[in-house]
Every structure is written in structure tokens, then in C-alpha cells.
Amino acid sequence: MYIHRALLLAIGIILVFLPSIAQWLTDSDTAWYRPFQLWFLLVLAAYWNQRSGFSDEL
């Protein structure tokens, strides 16, 4: 099986920090669009990940 190490690492990190992220997102004094900023960072990460390429051409 191909091991997508970066992807698995990212999932692990997200799982570990999910409570903190949720807390940060729902802080009462934060801007309403903060989740969208985080979402945009996720898009950038996905863009960076696909540029490095992964092969499943077999």
C-alpha cells in the first residue's frame, strides 16, 4: 500500500489539535470569518500537497 506520509501526518496533527482549534474558532471575541481564514489555509495546504505530487498511475 502506498503510504501518504504527509497526509497521514496532517490528519494526526489535526486530530491532536482539534480541541484547541475548535476552542480558538469559537472564542467569543473572534471575528465571524475566522473559520474561513482557517479554511483558506487548508486550501493552500492542499495546493502545496498536490504540487509535490502523488502517484497512483498504476
Place this chain on the structure above:
Amino acid sequence: MSYSLTQIMVFVIAYLSGLFAVAHLADSGAISRRITHHPAVYVLSLGVFAGAMATNGVIALAQQYGYNFLLYYMGAVVMFAAAALVLMPLLRLCRVYQLASLADVLTFRFRSPWVGAAITIAMCVTLLPLLALQIQAVAGTVNLLAGDSTVVTTGPERHNQLALFFCIIITAFSILFGTRHRSYQERNTGLVTAIAFESVVKLSALLILMFVALYQVFGGFGGLEHWLTDNPHLGRQLRESVDGDVARTLLLVFFAGAVCMPHIFHMAFAENHDSAEMRAATWGLPLYLLLLALPVLPIAWACLKLGHSVPAEFSSLALGLALESTALSALAFVASLSAASATIIVTTLALANMCLTHLVVPFRLPKTAMNQSLYTQLLWGRRILIPVLILGGYSFYSALGNEQQLTELALVAFAGTLHFLPGLIATPYWPKANRLGLLAGLAGGLSIWFIALLMPLISNFQADALHPLFGALSGVTQNAWAAATLVSIFVNSGLFVLVSLVTRTTKSERVAAEICSMDARARPTKQSLAVVRAADFSTQLAPALGAKTAKSEVDLALEELQFSADEDRPYALRRLRARIEANLSGLLGPAAANRIIESGLPFQPGIDDDGDDLYSMERDIDQAQPRFTGLAADLDDLRRHHRETLDKLPIGACSIGANGELLMWNRSMEQITQIEADRVLGSLLGSIPAPWNQILAGFHAADEDTAPKTEVTTNSTVRWISLHKAAIEEGGKGDTIILVEDITDYEVLESELLHSERLASIGRLAAGVAHEIGNPVTGIACLAQNLEYETDPGEIRHMAQDILKQTARVTRIVESLMNFSHTGSSAGEVELLPANLADCVDEAIHLLSLDRDAKPVSFNNHCDRELLVSADSQRLLQVFVNLLGNARDACDEYGEIHIRARADANHINIDVEDNGCGIPAELQQQVFEPFFTTKDPGVGTGLGLSLVYSIMEDMQGKVMVASPILDGPQPGTRVSLQLDRASYGTSFQT
């Protein structure tokens, strides 16, 4: 402020006509291919995920669940951002095996038409709420747009009429969109472009509405911030976290929906086979959904601020109504219309195809009429199924009585499609999963979904009694939907795992599981087909497909593979069979395709070879050029190194499978045989061009592992090759490797040496010959002088007879010499004929006796005068001249040389014995090597015995040497020859 119904319906028709025009322009090429095939178009077409739920329902979701409305998008975002885990393996599978739907994938994996049928029926049922949602969103929007909102809420009949009218229009367009192509083998460029266009339209509409809300309602971004500060309860409501389990359930269903929903699956896999486009979607779709989600909160808040009373799911329309802007209302309507129409069109197309390939074709193939091709019948099948499905959606919508919120419908539909996720995940990851487990899981999970979630929607049945049970089982007590969804998916997964573990997985399922597993490619086996030519495929498939369709499909597959119709290589035929099956799978579904191929083009029973098709395997790996890492990369490097070594070996090497298929043919083989590897690899050994087929097949079948010298004539050129073979027992499953050495240069050199040696022999004999000829010439001269004066006729006659005797003697000497010198000046073919052994020995003795300077040894020919050997008499003469000459050189003046022959049933053994100095034991192994001599320099060339060995090999004989054979100072040497016994045969005797 409102539009008339007529205006709205004309607008709907105009919009859909515009959409159809876009599709037509894309299909006809009027829109540049650079645009229609740009990855951005593919990414935008995936925006079909965001149906009316995204334009309408999600606002209500935000009001109900706060920030958790983002989970609706997050499901798809996570699915695509982590595409390498599920989407990429699926894309590979769909591309190779032409799978166009989830039912195709699961049928392919679980090898049963019943799985496809079950998935299709289940999918149709679970999608009913989603279709109803789209219809309700459009009908509701039209209703609001066309009249007083107070009338809307109390007028279900008008709702239904509007919905029916919308369904009729959308049916017509769905048929126009969906039946333009005969199958899903090729990309439906028009559809993809049209759906991408719709995605742009709904995004643009929502973004415009967002800016209007921000700047016209709130007076700018700062105004919104102030308004939120003034209304802190809205911020709290937004951030009020719902129960974690509910959030997780929402994420799970939307995650599953992002791949299990048929319209998304269709756009993601059936309309795209390119990994690069999928890679673009991994960030492109999340970005698109981000932009689509951004307007939700500003529009919802603007609507709250304006205080319009319409339901939250129509907030975007309410904005236009509140601001009394017909343009804004129209924009909101366009957003809903584009989202709903895209979802309905693609969903019904995908479902129609599924119904056709899994409910109709596997159980009753269309009858192939003479004047109607299968393709036409399939198109008509889709045309009939599309209205049936939309009518089903409308009926469901009518049954709901317009009493359900859009969000409710969406959640029920997404909860239903969640049940296809276990099978989909198991496809690449769990080889033990089997069809019984899948069907059991689906039956269990969907039963709960049906009772707890669907039934309450369409009937008075309430599952209140079950909620405490579900709450206790799932641990979710606050939300009945989440509890029922979790329990149903637990039951589904549990039954799937349990039944799969306790029941047997069939061989075909294991093979399919291996193909579907992420690290495995299709492993073709070296099975032989009953059909031996590509041209015969059409005939075999005609009974099932009809002659016209069968020929069309075979021609298409041949063209795709770039094979000719007279192709007969087993490897190529297997590839052709697989390609036709894949193409038929795109046309008729995997179950029917497999059934047609198995019945029309079966593998030959009994002679199946379980070995992998190594040639195909290596070719595929080389073509794919995968990027291996770690141990796999090391192994691949090692493979390439060994491959290169074999390929560049200066000796021809070919590998043959147990069934006679050629698996390897290196460059030296190409040079020796003048046959390119691509032409013969995968062929049966006996079918490669002559004369190599006979030579190699004969040697492959022979018991001997070596054929030292084999003559080959190609294009009037004679070559000699030496063959060696070895069986690959371990791991090779009966494969054989044959080495072919081109020894033509060696043979030519040997022949030239033979001739040189012969000339040298003649040179040594020249003095003796001159003397031998001189004596009779002197005698003739004397007789001629006497004849001049002789008058007695009797005496003259006597003298003439003497002259004739002397000339006969001269003639015999000259003939002997000429015979000897003409013994093959070039390496001609050895012709084995019966030859008298004693006569040949006599001739050799006679030739040697011409040498007056030689030692006067005694030659004794004891051979039976009747013995015949199978030999080339001239070459045999050379053998004896060399052997007897050597024997004479080894003897002293009193040497005796004996030639004896013994005959058995098949052979004649000839011994040449002398009482000479003998050959030391340590030199006996070398005496047959070229240029080895124990004589003084200038006396011997060292080629005599080497040539004897070579000639005896040519004549299929043997030669051995033994020394000493006598006691005393002259131990002597015995050279033993063995030749086949011969006779003149009956033809000679008569």
C-alpha cells in the same frame, strides 16, 4: 413586486435553453477545447455537489446548527483534500475498467449482478428526498417570486403545479443532455461545461447577493461588525456548539455524500479519467466551496436585519423582496435554479444509467434487431428512465405535502447515502469483504434508515418509541436524526464485517479485491483463449451484441490498442479481451459485460496457466513510470538493472513461459534473428517467423539442453547458431530460458582454417606427387621413343596399352589430389551419404604414400570392405589423412599403423592405432584444441586434430583419444571414431 408565472416559466425555459446552448457549443467545438478541457472546468463541474442545499438549505442549517453548517462543505473538502486515500484509487479503477457509477464499482468488486441491482434500488430510494429537495427549492422560490407570500404558505396545490411544470421542463432538458452520447466511455464535454457554467452562475449570484447584503443592508463591512456587536445573541447562537456527536455525524454524512452521491460520483469519475484534473480538484473544489460558503452568514443576517418573514431557506430571495429589487430577486432565483437544475440533471442521468446497467441489462439484454443497433436501444432505455426517475422524485415531493424543510430532506438523503460508504471503503482496503456481508450490512442499515428517518417524512408514522433506544445505543440523546443515523451505520458496518468474516469470499471476489487494492495493478494471467485471431472476436460476440455492435466494439478496441485485425499473439488477444470487457462495462455495466465476455470469449479450460503474465506486468510498470520510494524503489532499480543486463547481453536470450509464450527477447536476439521484440513478445513460440519458429520450438521441446551447432538459412544467408537452455523451476512455474549464440564467424574461420590445412597438406605432398607423376611420365617418354621405331603391330599395341596404364596411374594421382583439395573450400552443407569405409581408408593411405620424404611406416587397413558409414566421403578422407598423418609422424621408421572397424546395430567404431610415442595423459584433453601441437615449429599447424573433431561433429560422429595402449617405450595411441552405420537402401539396390 412580483413576476407573473408565465414570465417565470419563460425565464426558466430561456435559462435552460442557454444552458443547453453552452453544452452544444462545447460539444461542437465552438468553445475552445483549451477551455472545455481545462482543469478549472472539471473543478467547477464538481460544484454539482452544491445543489439547492447550498443556495437555500444551508442558511437554515446555519440558523439551526451555527457554525456547524460549515460541515456540509467540510465533508467534501476533507474528501477531496485527502483524495489520495479514496478518490485516487477509485479514479484509477474507474479509468481502467470504465466504471461510471458507485454501483459499477461495487459490482466489479463483489462480482455479482445482485449487488449492482441492490445498490441501484437503494440509491434510487435514498436519493428521492434529494430530488424532492431540489424540486421544492425551485417550486418554493417560484411561488414566492410569483405572488403574495401569505398565499404561498397556504397554497400547496399551486406549489405542486409549479413543481410539476418545472419537472416537465427539466425532464426534457435532461433527456437532451443525457442521450447525446452512446456511452460513458468518452467525456461528455457538453454536460461538463454546462454544469461548470451553472457553478459559475450560482457562485456569482451568491457573491453579488453577499456584497449587496454587506454594502446595501449593513453599509459596509464595518457596519456588519457593529450590527453584530449590537446583537450579541447572534454571535452566541453562531458559536453555540452543538453536541460533538451531532457535529461528527454531520461531518460523516457529508463526507460520505461527497463521493457516494451519484451526481458527484458521475462528475468526479465518469466524466474524468485524468489524475491531473483530480489533483487540481484537491484544492480547487475546497476553494470553490469556500467562496460559496462565504455569503451564507451575511445574507442570513441581512435577512434578519430586514425582518422579512419568509422561511430561512429562502433568505437570498427574501433579500431581493425586502429591498424591492426585481434584479436581486431574479438573481436569487437564478442561483436556486442553477443549483437545483444541475443536481437534478446529473442525478437523473447517473441514476438512469445505473438502472439501465444494473436493473435492465444484466437480466435482460436488449434484443438486437436487424435495423437497430444496441447503442440506439440503450439510448432509448435512458430516455425512458429519465422521466420515470424525475416523476419518482416529483411523486415523493407530492407525498411530502410541502411540509418538510429543505434541511430535513437533505439530512435524510445524506444519511441514506452514508450506507454506501462501508462498501466503498472496503473496495480498496479490505480484501476479505464479500458480497453477502455488503448486502447484509446494506439491508440492516437501510432498514433502520427507512423506518427511523424516511417513513416519518412521508407518513404519519413517528419513530418516537425508537428514539430512546437509538439514543441509548448511540450515546446521542439530543438529536434524533443523529442518533438514528449513527445506529443505522453501526448496524450496517457491524453486519458487513461480521457476515464477511463468517462467510466465504469467492475466488472471483478475491481477484477483484486484489485489483482494487491500492498497491496492486490488474494481474493478468497467462490463460489461453479459444479464439486464436482478433478478427474472430466479432463473430464470437455477435450472438450477444448483434453483428453490427460486436464489430464496432472490436474495431474500437483494436484501434485503442493499435492492434491489427490479424493479431494472433495470445498476450495481445488477452489485452483485446480485457479492453472489450472494459468498454462494454462502460456501455452495459460490469455485470453484463463480464457475462457477455465470459460466454463469447471464454478461456480454454484445462490448459490455463496460473502464472502471471510477466511481460504485461513489466510493460505496464514501465509505461506507468511510477514514483516508488524506499524498498519498492530499490527493488525497481534492481529490476531495471537486471533487465538492462539481460537486454544488453552479447548473447541472444529469450524466455518462454510454460504455455510456449515468449516473455523476453533481448537485443542480441533481435540482431541474430532480425525480428523485433515487439513483434514476437507475447506470441507463441511456434508462431514467430520462420525458420526461427521451428528451430526454437524444436529445441524447446527437445530433451537435450544444448545444440552446439545449428544451421539457419535466412534470406539466402547461411548462419550457424549454438543453442543452450535452462528450466526456471523456482518461481518461474515451468518457464524456460534459451540462449542463442551466433557462431557464424567462428564457423567461417574454422572452414578457412580447414582449407588452409588442406592446402598445407597438399604442399607437403607436392614433392611426392611430382615424383609419382615423374615416373610414369618418364616411362611414357621411353615408350614413345621406342614406338617411333617399332613396326610390329602387336608390339605397338602392347606399348600403347603400357602408355595407357601409365597415364591411368597419372590420372589417378591427379584425381586423388584434386579430390582432396576440393574438399569444401567453403563451409558448405554437410551431406551425409553412405560411404565405403575401407575405400576411404585406402584413399587416405594412398595419398599419404605419395609423400616420399615421409617415414616408411606400414599402414594396415583391416576394415571390412562391405562396411558403409553415414558420412561425407570427402570430409571423411580428410579425417583419415589427418589421423594417419599424425600417426605416421608419431612413429619411427618401423612404425605400424592399424585401422580396424567394428560394427554394431547402429554405429561403426573405427580405431586408428599406432605404436608411436603416444600422448601424455595431461595433454590428451588439449589435442583437439586449435593450434595445439607437440611437433616442432614449422612442422605442424596444430589444426589437424581440431579439424578432425569439427568434421566428426558435423557428421554427427564422435572422436576420442586413448594413450598409452601398449607397454614399453613406444606406448602408442588409439584414436577412436564413431559414425552412424549406413546402407545403400532399396532404391540403390534396384
